[in-house]
Amino acid sequence: MDSGTVRGLAFNCHRLLSPAQECKDKMTAAITGLPGYWVDLGGEEFKNHCTDWIRKMETFKQAISSLETDMLRYADTLQAEEKAAADRAKAAATKMTGKMK
16 A cells, blocks of 8 residues: 555545534534423434434544544555665666666
């Protein structure tokens, strides 16, 4: 796997953060100011499910952010290795060209 592929995967992870935040925001709005009438009719259970979902979305966002960061670090490592390999190949080619003359 090369550094470009890893960076692309990290970008795909990053794209998940916005929908996760949007979901969290919608769930928060759904339970904000839940009238007592609805609480008596099962709204409290709904509120608890939403609160649980909100916590899970926050955990998901943190995991994705951590994964993205780790993947970008790995991409940097791969890029340095790729550059070093290219430099060695170039040096070897230059050396071989010099010997052939």
